[in-house]
């Protein structure tokens with residue numbers, strides 16, 4: 239199994255980049271705010287180029303690829319320089335493709351049976367998505383006793399308002415979310431706002 243992702247950082251910023259020129263300033267703002275990790279979602283045409291650019295120009299950040307939903311994207315992300323991979327779900331071919339890259343990666347689960355399927359496949363670190371819509375912190379609290387081996391990075395609906403409640407759970411290693419890079423701040427290229435949000439998050443945890 240690949241190296242742990244959950245214990246490296248308490249918060250993984252989940253970022254959607256529409257404009258390639260925003261990639262490096264966003265990465266630098268997160269680092270400046272004390273959050274040296276970024277998950278670039280593969281939801282826009284520039285996402286792979288953004289990963290490549292950040293990997294080349296902001297070596298102090300851990301850059302990963304998120305929203306891996308097809309096996310081919312796992313290899314594309316690795317080729318672009320991604321240092322970790324995150325998927326909102328799991329299928330046998332998706333987990334195989336992510337495993338083949340030998341990068342740390344988090345497959346996603348939202349039900350007990352999905353969690354058990356991934357444990358059977360050898361995973362103990364999972365993304366819990368969509369966290370708030372799937373039962374939130376109560377769900378994770380409820381499954382800790384019967385399934386103590388599974389640990390999670392909950393994502394989806396998380397913000398400064400509820401991140402601490404998740405992080406207090408014994409089966410949560412870190413949380414993920416897009417709240418550190420609001421679309422309005424990115425559109426206005428207000429990088430200081432992202433520095434401030436990252437700093438507030440770093441302090442929160």
Ligand code: 3PG
Nearest residue numbers: 252393394395396415416
């Ligand atoms: C993800 O891909 O992890 C989610 O889209 C992030 O969810 P959020 O936007 O609710 O933080």
